Amino acid sequence: MEYNQQIKNRLRRIEGQIKGVLSMMEQGKDCRDVVTQLSAARSAIDRAMGVVVSENLEHCVRESIQNGEETDNLVKEAVTLLVKSR
Template sequence: MEYPRDMKNRLKRIEGQIRGVLRMMEEEKDCKDVITQLSAARSAVDRTIGYVVAKNLEACIRAQTEKGESADDVIKEAVQMIVKSR
């Protein structure tokens, strides 16, 4: 699967958030501020996981449909991926 640019950009933003958290720790910033930024990064990762799974699911369902096959197994696998990421 070729990953779209917007998906890669999401990960680059998360990478920047994590670097920012590390910088905050090195500068001994307030613990509450560090936790707030870590929570924001975690939320961004969760949203990105959902986005990646959704895009992959969409592509797989299209492929299954074009073959004339049921997409049930693909959907089950996607649900399992989402559940495991939580």
């Protein structure tokens, strides 16, 4: 699968969030603030995973339909992948 620039940019923003958390830790910021930022980064990662899985699923379903193949298994695999990631 080829990943578009939009998802790469999303991951770069998450990378910036993580670097910000490290900076907060080095500055001795309050635990609550650090955890809040970590939670925001985790949420951003969860959303990024959802985008990657959904775009891949869409691509695979279109390809399967063109080849006259069933798509049920693809959807089940995508859901399983997302569930396991939690």
